[in-house]
Amino acid sequence: EVQLVQSGAEVKKPGESLKISCKGSGYRFSEYWLGWVRQMPGKGLEWMGIIYPGDSDTRYSPSFQGRVTMSVDKSITTAFLQWSSLKASDTAIYYCARQSVYYYGNTWHPTFDPWGQGTQVIVSS
């Protein structure tokens, strides 16, 4: 079974650093892009970016470029999302998701499936 398990909830103060994780299992971790999605309290989904574990190639949304860093450790099939200086506005649930690819209509279609359970991050003084 393909599974993504994320690290637990975090409570941090503004200015602190943070690194959350997403461990993949049940598939060849290096061969699928893995993405991150933010959901602020009571709000919609925001696409943050994706990383290819095979070579750490990364695509960031401009909205998140420079604010977060995506990385992977292939040896432990784990992806990470980190902040060097948190702000209160980083309070949100962060989901990781594998970018699965399906062939349909003579072309390939990438979609986030499955998803991790989410990591709640609270930033408050």
Next chain:
Amino acid sequence: DIQMTQFPSSLSASVGDRVIITCRASQEISENLVWFQQKPGKAPKSLIYGASSLQSGVSSKFSGSGSGTDFTLTISSLQPEDFATYYCQQYNSYPYTFGQGTKLEIK
């Protein structure tokens, strides 16, 4: 960035109803669109990719259509478990972007 706009933002319907949710892209995205369902406190779940191809294991009550800039998600014969928030997302170009969501509530 490609902007995705869903309407309505919220929708009240009854068990047994058929509903249609619309998603519009700010520029042409061919059929590079996926629909997700999210229930409260849960991670989203992929329903349809390629604008109209049903994800494996997803009920055939869900159907998608559209191409270019205008897309629809149709849910037939609503059941209590279908009341959730639905999102479209384009993957035509980076950054991939989501619509703001449509909350489907029980009338």
